[in-house]
Amino acid sequence: MKTDDEKIPRLPDAASEERLLALREEAARSGAVAGPGIWPAGAPFPQAAIGTGAGPDYYGLPVLKKPQWTWEVPVYFFVGGAAGAAAVIAAVAGWAGAEKSLVRDARKIAAAGAMLSPPLLIADLGRPSRFYNMLRVFKPQSVMSMGAWTLSFFGPSSVATLVFELRHDLLPRFLRRALPAVTGSVAAATGTVMATYTGVLVGATVVPAWNQNVRILPIHFAASGLGSAVGMLELMGHDDNRPLLALGISAALVECAIGASIERSAHPADEPLKHGGSGWVVRMGGILSGPIAFLLRAGSSVAGKKTGRRLRRAAAICSVAGSLLSRAGWVAAGNASAQDNRIPLALPAKR
Amino acid sequence: MTTTGFLTDSTLCIGCKACEVACKEWNQIPGDGYAWSGMSYDNTRALGATTWRHVQFVEGKFTSRFGGSAPGQPPAWEFSSDVCKHCENAGCLEACPTGAIVRTEFGGVFVQPDVCNGCSYCVVSCPFGVVEKDLEDGRAFKCTFCYDRQKAGMETACAKACPTESIQFGKLDDLRDRAQVRVLELEARGIDDARIYDPVDSSVGGIHAFFLVRGDPRIYNLPPNPEVPTIYLKPGWKSAALGAGLLLLGTMAAFFSGGQPRSE
Amino acid sequence: MPGLGTSFGRGGATTAQQDLANSDAILIMGSSMAENHPVGFQWVMKARERGAKVIHVDPRFTRTSAAANYWLPLRAGSDIVFLGALIHHVVKDDRIFREYVVPYTNASTILRPDFRDTEDLAGLFSGWDPGQGKYDPESWLYRGSPSKGEKGGHQESSGGHAKDRGGEAAQLQFHQNDPTLQNPRCVYQVLKKHFARYTPEMVERVCGIPVAQFLAVAETFISASGPEKTAAICYAVGWTQHSTGVQIIRSAAILQLLLGNIGRPGGGIMALRGHASIQGSTDIPTLYDILPGYLPMPDAGLNTTREYLKMHRSETGWWANLDKYIVSLLKAYYGEAATANNDYGFGWLPRVTGDHSHLGYWLDMADGKMEGLFVMGQNPAVGAPNSRLERKALAKLKWLVVRDMVETETASFWSDSPEVKRGELRPEDIATEVFMMPAAGHVEKAGTFTNTQRLLQFHEKAIEPPGDARSESWFMVHLGRRLKAKAAAQPSPKNSALNALTWDYPTEGDLAEPRVLDVVREINGTTTADGRPVSGFADLKADGSTACGCWIYSGVYPAEGRNRASERQPQGEYGHGWGFAWPADRRILYNRASAKPDGAPWSERKKLVWWDEATQQWTGNDTPDFTKGKAPGYKPQANAGGDDAIAGDQPFIMHPDGVGWIWVASGLKDGPLPTHYEPLESPFTNALYPWQGTNPAAEKKERAGNAYAREHGDPRFPHVLTTYRLTEHHTAGGMSRQLPHLAELQPELFCEVSPQLGSSAGLTHGEWATIVTPRGAIEARVMVTSRMQDLEILGTTMHHVGLPYHFGYKGLVRGDVVNDLLAISEEPNVRIMESKALVCNVVPGRVASRAVAQLDAAAQAGSQAAAEMDEARS
Numbered sequence A: 001m002k003t004d005d006e007k008i009p010r011l012p013d014a015a016s017e018e019r020l021l022a023l024r025e026e027a028a029r030s031g032a033v034a035g036p037g038i039w040p041a042g043a044p045f046p047q048a049a050i051g052t053g054a055g056p057d058y059y060g061l062p063v064l065k066k067p068q069w070t071w072e073v074p075v076y077f078f079v080g081g082a083a084g085a086a087a088v089i090a091a092v093a094g095w096a097g098a099e100k101s102l103v104r105d106a107r108k109i110a111a112a113g114a115m116l117s118p119p120l121l122i123a124d125l126g127r128p129s130r131f132y133n134m135l136r137v138f139k140p141q142s143v144m145s146m147g148a149w150t151l152s153f154f155g156p157s158s159v160a161t162l163v164f165e166l167r168h169d170l171l172p173r174f175l176r177r178a179l180p181a182v183t184g185s186v187a188a189a190t191g192t193v194m195a196t197y198t199g200v201l202v203g204a205t206v207v208p209a210w211n212q213n214v215r216i217l218p219i220h221f222a223a224s225g226l227g228s229a230v231g232m233l234e235l236m237g238h239d240d241n242r243p244l245l246a247l248g249i250s251a252a253l254v255e256c257a258i259g260a261s262i263e264r265s266a267h268p269a270d271e272p273l274k275h276g277g278s279g280w281v282v283r284m285g286g287i288l289s290g291p292i293a294f295l296l297r298a299g300s301s302v303a304g305k306k307t308g309r310r311l312r313r314a315a316a317i318c319s320v321a322g323s324l325l326s327r328a329g330w331v332a333a334g335n336a337s338a339q340d341n342r343i344p345l346a347l348p349a350k351r
Numbered sequence B: 001m002t003t004t005g006f007l008t009d010s011t012l013c014i015g016c017k018a019c020e021v022a023c024k025e026w027n028q029i030p031g032d033g034y035a036w037s038g039m040s041y042d043n044t045r046a047l048g049a050t051t052w053r054h055v056q057f058v059e060g061k062f063t064s065r066f067g068g069s070a071p072g073q074p075p076a077w078e079f080s081s082d083v084c085k086h087c088e089n090a091g092c093l094e095a096c097p098t099g100a101i102v103r104t105e106f107g108g109v110f111v112q113p114d115v116c117n118g119c120s121y122c123v124v125s126c127p128f129g130v131v132e133k134d135l136e137d138g139r140a141f142k143c144t145f146c147y148d149r150q151k152a153g154m155e156t157a158c159a160k161a162c163p164t165e166s167i168q169f170g171k172l173d174d175l176r177d178r179a180q181v182r183v184l185e186l187e188a189r190g191i192d193d194a195r196i197y198d199p200v201d202s203s204v205g206g207i208h209a210f211f212l213v214r215g216d217p218r219i220y221n222l223p224p225n226p227e228v229p230t231i232y233l234k235p236g237w238k239s240a241a242l243g244a245g246l247l248l249l250g251t252m253a254a255f256f257s258g259g260q261p262r263s264e
Numbered sequence C: 001m002p003g004l005g006t007s008f009g010r011g012g013a014t015t016a017q018q019d020l021a022n023s024d025a026i027l028i029m030g031s032s033m034a035e036n037h038p039v040g041f042q043w044v045m046k047a048r049e050r051g052a053k054v055i056h057v058d059p060r061f062t063r064t065s066a067a068a069n070y071w072l073p074l075r076a077g078s079d080i081v082f083l084g085a086l087i088h089h090v091v092k093d094d095r096i097f098r099e100y101v102v103p104y105t106n107a108s109t110i111l112r113p114d115f116r117d118t119e120d121l122a123g124l125f126s127g128w129d130p131g132q133g134k135y136d137p138e139s140w141l142y143r144g145s146p147s148k149g150e151k152g153g154h155q156e157s158s159g160g161h162a163k164d165r166g167g168e169a170a171q172l173q174f175h176q177n178d179p180t181l182q183n184p185r186c187v188y189q190v191l192k193k194h195f196a197r198y199t200p201e202m203v204e205r206v207c208g209i210p211v212a213q214f215l216a217v218a219e220t221f222i223s224a225s226g227p228e229k230t231a232a233i234c235y236a237v238g239w240t241q242h243s244t245g246v247q248i249i250r251s252a253a254i255l256q257l258l259l260g261n262i263g264r265p266g267g268g269i270m271a272l273r274g275h276a277s278i279q280g281s282t283d284i285p286t287l288y289d290i291l292p293g294y295l296p297m298p299d300a301g302l303n304t305t306r307e308y309l310k311m312h313r314s315e316t317g318w319w320a321n322l323d324k325y326i327v328s329l330l331k332a333y334y335g336e337a338a339t340a341n342n343d344y345g346f347g348w349l350p351r352v353t354g355d356h357s358h359l360g361y362w363l364d365m366a367d368g369k370m371e372g373l374f375v376m377g378q379n380p381a382v383g384a385p386n387s388r389l390e391r392k393a394l395a396k397l398k399w400l401v402v403r404d405m406v407e408t409e410t411a412s413f414w415s416d417s418p419e420v421k422r423g424e425l426r427p428e429d430i431a432t433e434v435f436m437m438p439a440a441g442h443v444e445k446a447g448t449f450t451n452t453q454r455l456l457q458f459h460e461k462a463i464e465p466p467g468d469a470r471s472e473s474w475f476m477v478h479l480g481r482r483l484k485a486k487a488a489a490q491p492s493p494k495n496s497a498l499n500a501l502t503w504d505y506p507t508e509g510d511l512a513e514p515r516v517l518d519v520v521r522e523i524n525g526t527t528t529a530d531g532r533p534v535s536g537f538a539d540l541k542a543d544g545s546t547a548c549g550c551w552i553y554s555g556v557y558p559a560e561g562r563n564r565a566s567e568r569q570p571q572g573e574y575g576h577g578w579g580f581a582w583p584a585d586r587r588i589l590y591n592r593a594s595a596k597p598d599g600a601p602w603s604e605r606k607k608l609v610w611w612d613e614a615t616q617q618w619t620g621n622d623t624p625d626f627t628k629g630k631a632p633g634y635k636p637q638a639n640a641g642g643d644d645a646i647a648g649d650q651p652f653i654m655h656p657d658g659v660g661w662i663w664v665a666s667g668l669k670d671g672p673l674p675t676h677y678e679p680l681e682s683p684f685t686n687a688l689y690p691w692q693g694t695n696p697a698a699e700k701k702e703r704a705g706n707a708y709a710r711e712h713g714d715p716r717f718p719h720v721l722t723t724y725r726l727t728e729h730h731t732a733g734g735m736s737r738q739l740p741h742l743a744e745l746q747p748e749l750f751c752e753v754s755p756q757l758g759s760s761a762g763l764t765h766g767e768w769a770t771i772v773t774p775r776g777a778i779e780a781r782v783m784v785t786s787r788m789q790d791l792e793i794l795g796t797t798m799h800h801v802g803l804p805y806h807f808g809y810k811g812l813v814r815g816d817v818v819n820d821l822l823a824i825s826e827e828p829n830v831r832i833m834e835s836k837a838l839v840c841n842v843v844p845g846r847v848a849s850r851a852v853a854q855l856d857a858a859a860q861a862g863s864q865a866a867a868e869m870d871e872a873r874s
Ligand SMILES: Nc1nc2c(c(=O)[nH]1)N[C@H]1C(S)=C(S)[C@@H](COP(=O)(O)OP(=O)(O)OC[C@H]3O[C@@H](n4cnc5c(=O)[nH]c(N)nc54)[C@H](O)[C@@H]3O)O[C@H]1N2
Pocket: C029, C030, C031, C032, C033, C035, C036, C037, C057, C058, C059, C060, C062, C075, C076, C077, C078, C079, C235, C236, C237, C238, C239, C272, C273, C274, C275, C722, C723, C724, C725, C726, C727, C728, C729, C730, C731, C732, C836, C837
């Protein structure tokens, strides 16, 4: 179908508004309007069309539904991750006979996270009163089911561990050492899952930005969790602890590697991780918990005692904030990604 | 119980939306609101919590004034009634942590409204963007495949309402054969761009509600190679294990490599 | 439906939708069947799947076009040129179905020498009276048939519905024939000459359809007709709502007669009616000019049944029974009180004194000549033409009763109408007292629907109506009781009719609802002696021994306790045993024509009804529409009357001459043959008759508030406006804009324009446009779509502007009332407005006060222009 569009100049908005005004006047005067007018805005107008050049898609509408998670979910990713890692630190530190206060503080973080997580998850449910249905079935192929079960072991064990620590006088003498050791190890074991499974949770979905990175995400989240746990401990006064420093540095290094790999990727699915609002948040998170945290920590190990501590506290804040940001960023990126029909429809990237 | 299915044949659809309305009436679904889209005659836009059948309107290029669906003509205005695909490997069903989503004796994928707790994990697990959480109700909804009607030996409400047999309900195997025959028929008539959309070779492993459309299926927002997200479980858990291992060993290394606190 | 009535004898679709599945080609024109009759459309799809060619001719590419094999866009209002060209194409090389045409139509009939054709008189037929602005049809009669004097069968005021004028000119059996169709004065030759200039080239220039495409479609349709094949035509209001509506349908009738497609399986003309029982509301009329069964409503001056019968009865053909039907009707109305001595109370019947059609009396209302109005199941504030004028007229009433299921725009005109918003009306100034009466919907009451194919289907009550809602019958029966009580109190002559009226309907239940079956029984007819139901209209008598509420429905309740309308055992492809199709359960009318003159089927493939030598009877797959035992060879005596005067090979038994009418000698007010006239508002001069732009007999009712654009192209209104329906809504919206599941499907009023018009007028897809005509200005969202295509008409590019008309100011979704743009005009035969082809301008942006000001200025200029034109003409 031949249109006389050629005749019509593509005008900037202001100019086309003027032209519209002229048309209205002309119409009011003579009734008839002698074309040409302006382009219909957005012409060729939205068309789900065979061979019209627009598409081939359905009015550019998304193929996928975007995640309907509320803000509680990324916060849970953060809290659960930190708690999980903290439980591991607590246990290992205990075995290694590290100073009591460190073990206790780590256990505090784990327990606090364990107690915070359920309310966060339940708040996100459409029918919170039915949260218990989460344990209605045990379903390996459902990551969320696995997560629910993990949390249901991690929670009690890490809380119990702390309670036993604080009120060991309640326990019969012969259990005072053994019981916390057992619960602590359970918490540590499930803690490793807590710190990683959320990566699988988002990775094993239809959202391109997520499943594209399903291999990276669990490690990314583990590192992020570890970094934040270390950071919290440092902020609780353990800012001259060498093992923690080592952990913090390695976590930051892993974050750097992951950040780099994402930045290097040319895959269109990764766009939301680098561009737009979500991209900004992801990048901020990555830079804070990656390069910056690393430099500060590295710096602290060479600097003098006093500045060293200061640098480590700064690094700690960066890791914690970075971890929180990158969780939020990944969820935001997921929303953006699901809205984009180009991956599911295998359409050429936008010009 | 025999597995039932849908063959939705867009070459027989007249875009009357009777299916969409019949579905909402039978299932007493609330309306989705009153927003004019400007997208041809489609104002409900997509499947969702409150739209379980959705009629799409695709405006083609009018190569000549000698329009209609004359053989050799590109489709000028195509209608297709979209619905939950009732996948052989259903992402939603696999992902549901509460077991709310089940496979019925008719092979359909059914969300049990009395079990769903609105975790919305199915929403990110459907490769066709079908199931959705109703933010007012809190639960996830989609086509039930008229489980209630089928149990009572009735055909589905949408198929019942369709005046032109564009929606064909019946034994899945029969429908699959019928579709093959139909495509050949159309070819013989000079309509050579009719295709069956049924991703049997993808990880979804075929769909019980499949489609016969003209032209590129992507025009109907039908993804060329949908994937059931369970395929990501293996790599996901693998690197989870790796991550967990690193976390544990790394921590041990840090604490056991003699790195004792400075102040003793 | 005089278009079909005058051509074939009955005002109803000649076929059933199921039968479309047997067609070899289906021409859908003036209808978007897939959108507005989607359920019936399944049989069109079936035909298409069986290899039939489906052709849709429509200004817009609609959902029907999408399902069709061929779509041809034509300019709104140019249909007669297209159909005339088809006729021309058939007759020019004598490609008619001769074996059918010669015996079964009046093609061979010789016409009077004093007849002059539009070709001779520059667009007018002989008999035009410029003074009275109407035709004297005397010269249209057959040679040899005596006229009925003065009126020649035509009446002054009444509309054209009455028994579709089948036989007013009576003795049409006295005429001469030329079976060779050679005589230059025979109908066939006159027809040939009349359409000689309706060529494919003319189609290209006037309709905008390229010659090649026209020819291709013409071939498709014509080659699908003959002994072995049949083609059908479906139409609806895309044809009727024109100032030439009836003549458009006539063109289709002529074409189908020439091709031998009437009365045969897969053939016919499927008139797609509107509301679920709109056919019923012409059979048992809500019209002012007919009585039940298409008996004419007597005009003032017709005082006795004798005069009435002289005027309307034909000596030959079925309408010779008119006496039986009118007397039986009077007995049903007045019972005991109707006796031979008082002429069965004929005097009590109302008389037609003028134009009391909807449009006619609404203008009276606007002039303050009416006190009160009942509006039942109608929403004219949205649905009626020039609704702006109609709403203002409501303010002139003393009282208004609206019976509806929802509060419609009509019921709330005094508070919510745009006139109130614009300050043209102020609620405090409106004296009209409005009564809103809640109505029961069809599932809340029992009754019958008569559907588009004359099929009566009874439905039971499913649920009790809510609150104060009551059925129509409840309202009518109880209102009648009260009025009769008043009348009985004061037996003045004025009340004698009311006092004589039988009104003894028993009521039952808590709601005191009348028993609908009693009404069905009364409609079917009973013997006055013992009140037993008659078995069919054959039993009706003119001696007062039978009473019948509607003769064509007689047989629906043939025996005590048997209601055929509620029977549900369909057999055969025509579904006999499911419901009851009038007349006498004949599903395909004039089906005697499905057999050769000798009674054998035209072909095995197309057999329907045939003469069985063994039983000496007509039999077949349908109830024969013919006297069962009348042999094919039967020849009437010279002095035979009634049905005996119809020969054994004359299928159109309602007509006095027993044949289908290619030529309508009597019964139409705007000519014996269709002629192309431009719509009352058109951007173009009439290319065929430059001196006769529009239908001379049509009434413009021009007046302040009902102004028109200048003829021959008004630069202020350059585009052609057409209005239509959307599947998602129903008419004025009371039944769809109130329901979320429908309202959400089309939530806003939009106008459809082509990309070219979109760009040249500066319209923005999805934004607003203002559409202006001399009557009104409304705003709508813009839908730029290539489904709207520009046409080359008479060398200039022409744009259509399309508007669905469902929106109003009440309900879940609202929008401007499109009918504010329409004019109140009247097609001469049925007095319908022209809603399908007018002119407009479209301007970007929402309605501004300027737009309305501009409009009123336009209206001024418009009426001046019209005045000038009139001077110019006289
Ligand atoms: N869903 C639905 N169904 C309905 C109704 C409804 O409102 N909604 N209304 C019912 C009623 S009351 C009626 S009367 C019927 C009406 O049934 P239709 O007549 O099919 O209804 P419309 O859409 O008004 O007009 C049909 C077509 O006529 C075309 N047209 C306009 N002008 C011209 C012209 O000059 N020539 C030709 N050839 N075509 C023209 C229009 O583009 C439109 O596509 O539908 C009935 N069915």
